[in-house]
Amino acid sequence: MSLAAQKISRYNELIHILKNKSIRTVYQPIVALDNGNILGYEALSRGPHNSALESPAQLFDAAEEFDRLWEVELLCRTKALENARKLPEKKLLFINVNPEIIKDRKFKKGSTKEYISKFGINPSSIIFEITEKTAVNDYKSFRNTIDNYISQGYKIAIDDTGAGYSGLRLLAETHPQYIKIDMALIRDIDKDIIKQELIKTFCSFAKATNMRLIAEGIETINELNCLIDIGVHYGQGYFLQRPVDEFVLINQSVKEVILFRNQIFNKSKVCLHEMNIGEIARIDKSLEISRSIGEAYQIFQNNYHLQGIAICNQREPVGLLMRSKLNLEVSLKPKKDEFFKEKLEKIMENNPLILDYFTSVKEACRKVTARREENIYDYIIITKENKYYGVVPVGTLLNVLNG
Numbered sequence: 001m002s003l004a005a006q007k008i009s010r011y012n013e014l015i016h017i018l019k020n021k022s023i024r025t026v027y028q029p030i031v032a033l034d035n036g037n038i039l040g041y042e043a044l045s046r047g048p049h050n051s052a053l054e055s056p057a058q059l060f061d062a063a064e065e066f067d068r069l070w071e072v073e074l075l076c077r078t079k080a081l082e083n084a085r086k087l088p089e090k091k092l093l094f095i096n097v098n099p100e101i102i103k104d105r106k107f108k109k110g111s112t113k114e115y116i117s118k119f120g121i122n123p124s125s126i127i128f129e130i131t132e133k134t135a136v137n138d139y140k141s142f143r144n145t146i147d148n149y150i151s152q153g154y155k156i157a158i159d160d161t162g163a164g165y166s167g168l169r170l171l172a173e174t175h176p177q178y179i180k181i182d183m184a185l186i187r188d189i190d191k192d193i194i195k196q197e198l199i200k201t202f203c204s205f206a207k208a209t210n211m212r213l214i215a216e217g218i219e220t221i222n223e224l225n226c227l228i229d230i231g232v233h234y235g236q237g238y239f240l241q242r243p244v245d246e247f248v249l250i251n252q253s254v255k256e257v258i259l260f261r262n263q264i265f266n267k268s269k270v271c272l273h274e275m276n277i278g279e280i281a282r283i284d285k286s287l288e289i290s291r292s293i294g295e296a297y298q299i300f301q302n303n304y305h306l307q308g309i310a311i312c313n314q315r316e317p318v319g320l321l322m323r324s325k326l327n328l329e330v331s332l333k334p335k336k337d338e339f340f341k342e343k344l345e346k347i348m349e350n351n352p353l354i355l356d357y358f359t360s361v362k363e364a365c366r367k368v369t370a371r372r373e374e375n376i377y378d379y380i381i382i383t384k385e386n387k388y389y390g391v392v393p394v395g396t397l398l399n400v401l402n403g
Contacts, residue, residue, distance in 0.1 A: 310352075
């Protein structure tokens with residue numbers, strides 16, 4: 001299909017969606033990271049199933065291309081509000097709004113308020129999410145518009161904070177009630193000390209300004225645990241709950257993870273040396289000893305924050321491979337292809353520090369400092385019932401010690 005034909009097809013599909021109002025709305029819960037309760041739900045719009053414009057990115061790209069952005073935004077917002085009549089009591093509804101649309105005269109005329117009244121929704125339950133990725137050219141008039149909505153009882157969230165080019169000024173100009181941290185800053189945060197320190201700074205800022213942080217795109221238990229330890233207020237992401245077409249609670253097992261991690265965190269503040277080392281372990285995947293050096297090298301290449309991999313034999317830890325050692329060995333090998341085919345046991349550390357889950361943090365610290373100097377920063381491997389459980393980087397141990 002030619003580019004012209006593709007363009008015509010997208011246009012026809014967009015017009016079909018607008019004419020038939022065939023926007024779907026799914027809802028993803030935003031969860032308190034101190035107790036697992038639901039703060040509210042983000043309304044996410046989708047095109048018709050199996051349509052070329054099913055994904056929100058394709059849908060809004062087409063709307064902008066054919067100058068139908070206002071119509072698509074209005075339809076998405078209308079559908080979100082229409083379906084939100086079943087919003088659980090005392091829960092919030094987060095609705096995405098383009099900064100340019102929020103200044104539109106038709107938007108200002110009160111169409112949103114009319115729909116809210118029609119569907120029996122309290123304005124105090126509505127949070128307008130303004131994405132940081134879109135530039136705001138006239139902050140003065142934009143701030144006036146925001147103030148107008150806040151005076152009506154609405155609240156404001158800055159979405160994708162950290163992903164765009166106007167973030168800090170947008171925060172300063174809008175004074176939002178919520179700051180949503182972009183998923184790019186959340187991805188692999190458990191392995192990245194720089195990201196951790198950056199989010200800690202956001203936490204301090206939020207505390208000083210009476211704003212609340214929401215971490216977007218949480219996809220692993222390790223990311224969740226790290227965010228809880230840092231003190232982020234709320235979270236959202238596939239690990240907690242995928243978007244669905246109903247207002248659902250998170251799985252009880254996920255809530256138990258949140259409660260357990262908070263119990264550990266509170267325990268660490270009361271009596272650090274009674275903590276078990278397993279309670280701060282990161283649940284990384286291990287590699288079987290039968291695998292090749294090349295497979296390990298590829299894992300490091302695909303996970304640039306990862307610094308070590310536990311090597312197991314039938315889930316029993318037998319070694320450790322650190323990125324630094326592997327890179328050194330690779331640099332010294334003239335025939336790298338042959339080297340990558342060899343087994344992990346040729347290069348792994350055969351005597352890594354392996355501790356049982358219930359070893360005290362105090363004892364773990366003693367054993368870490370007793371290692372040879374060249375191994376002082378090697379991961380600690382954790383076992384539970386003699387099987388591999390996870391790892392504790394030395395940096396994580398130091399963070400716990402420093403509170």
